[in-house]
Amino acid sequence: MPHLFEPFPLRGVTLRNRIGVSPMCQYSYQDGFANDWLLAHLGARAAGGAGLVIAEATAIEPRGRITPYDVGIWSDAQIEPLARVTRFIKAQGAVPGIQIAHAGRKANTDRPWEGGQPISAGDPRWWQTIGPSPLAFSPRHQTPQEMSVQEIQSTQALFRQAARRALDAGFEWLELHAAHGYLIHSFYSPLSNQRADAYGGSFDNRVRFLLETVQTMRAVWPERLPFTVRISGTDWDENGWSVDDSIALAARLKSEGVDLVDCSSGGNLSNASIPFAPHYQVPIAEAVRRGAGIPTAAVGLISDPRLADQIIRQGQADLVLLGRELLRNPTWPIQAAQALEQPAPVPPQYLRAY
Numbered sequence: 001m002p003h004l005f006e007p008f009p010l011r012g013v014t015l016r017n018r019i020g021v022s023p024m025c026q027y028s029y030q031d032g033f034a035n036d037w038l039l040a041h042l043g044a045r046a047a048g049g050a051g052l053v054i055a056e057a058t059a060i061e062p063r064g065r066i067t068p069y070d071v072g073i074w075s076d077a078q079i080e081p082l083a084r085v086t087r088f089i090k091a092q093g094a095v096p097g098i099q100i101a102h103a104g105r106k107a108n109t110d111r112p113w114e115g116g117q118p119i120s121a122g123d124p125r126w127w128q129t130i131g132p133s134p135l136a137f138s139p140r141h142q143t144p145q146e147m148s149v150q151e152i153q154s155t156q157a158l159f160r161q162a163a164r165r166a167l168d169a170g171f172e173w174l175e176l177h178a179a180h181g182y183l184i185h186s187f188y189s190p191l192s193n194q195r196a197d198a199y200g201g202s203f204d205n206r207v208r209f210l211l212e213t214v215q216t217m218r219a220v221w222p223e224r225l226p227f228t229v230r231i232s233g234t235d236w237d238e239n240g241w242s243v244d245d246s247i248a249l250a251a252r253l254k255s256e257g258v259d260l261v262d263c264s265s266g267g268n269l270s271n272a273s274i275p276f277a278p279h280y281q282v283p284i285a286e287a288v289r290r291g292a293g294i295p296t297a298a299v300g301l302i303s304d305p306r307l308a309d310q311i312i313r314q315g316q317a318d319l320v321l322l323g324r325e326l327l328r329n330p331t332w333p334i335q336a337a338q339a340l341e342q343p344a345p346v347p348p349q350y351l352r353a354y
């Protein structure tokens with residue numbers, strides 16, 4: 001059975017280990033342009049030994065940003081600043097990934113450290129949000145404008161263009177953001193989609209937006225590179241999306257050429273009671289992996305090397321993605337290798353420290 005420091009081949013890409021940097025929004029950009037922060041932040045974690053470094057939610061259009069300070073890939077001018085980052089990540093022996101996103105009805109909020117609240121209508125930074133139905137995420141969020149079928153199709157075209165730009169920017173791993181209550185999740189969850197047309201109602205109709213978007217992006221993303229999707233495996237609500245729904249969805253994604261499902265959860269209810277705890281989402285990754293026979297990534301409060309190694313050894317997931325633990329310690333992979341008595345991915349510049 002594989003272990004945490006076993007390479008992971010997927011399509012034409014091989015990760016040096018089973019550890020990935022989970023996409024984590026940094027809200028540190030002007031007009032969507034990557035900058036020194038992104039280079040230093042992700043570069044340090046590539047040098048720290050991760051096998052996969054996934055760049056944060058990157059918006060396909062300006063109104064798809066969570067905040068006005070998000071990074072974007074809606075224009076060709078944004079490609080080179082991102083390419084500077086992918087070149088460095090590759091030079092460190094890691095694989096550069098990107099999470100392609102649209103925040104939908106959860107867009108247009110302030111940065112967490114500035115309150116994180118929806119931006120009010122009078123503010124010059126305000127923009128109209130969009131979604132499947134006129135249902136606000138919370139009492140403080142604006143009511144999104146219901147998308148017409150024509151707008152659904154033009155948004156899918158923006159996702160496709162984003163995939164091509166990501167390829168041009170040198171990314172080798174694409175993650176489509178279909179989780180956390182953002183646009184795509186809000187289509188497949190019955191809590192946020194009350195449409196009466198082909199994009200709402202039945203399971204097949206609610207997952208249609210995601211499956212069509214996967215088809216149009218897969219068509220421009222090379223066969224030799226992994227195409228992956230982050231889902232919210234459950235809404236943590238009896239009337240919402242469930243793990244069984246996720247297993248059924250994952251089987252459909254697999255048949256559309258998706259190579260791995262990254263299993264997070266929640267985000268579509270502003271008042272959900274989520275059982276946060278170390279590894280709380282690992283059972284979802286395990287259920288999807290076994291139920292749909294597709295590789296999965298586990299994410300969510302993973303920080304102990306031995307326990308992370310167990311996730312892989314027990315076949316609960318193929319990758320572990322770390323977020324906050326890697327914010328605290330960019331060289332966690334090196335220290336985990338030492339703890340597990342495995343060869344450590346130490347860059348030559350750091351050798352004297354280990």
Ligand SMILES: CCCCN1C=C(C(N)=O)CCC1
Nearest residue numbers: 025057179180265266267268
């Ligand atoms: C339901 C968990 C949501 C955690 N966050 C996810 C983000 C994301 N971009 O997926 C950014 C804000 C925090």
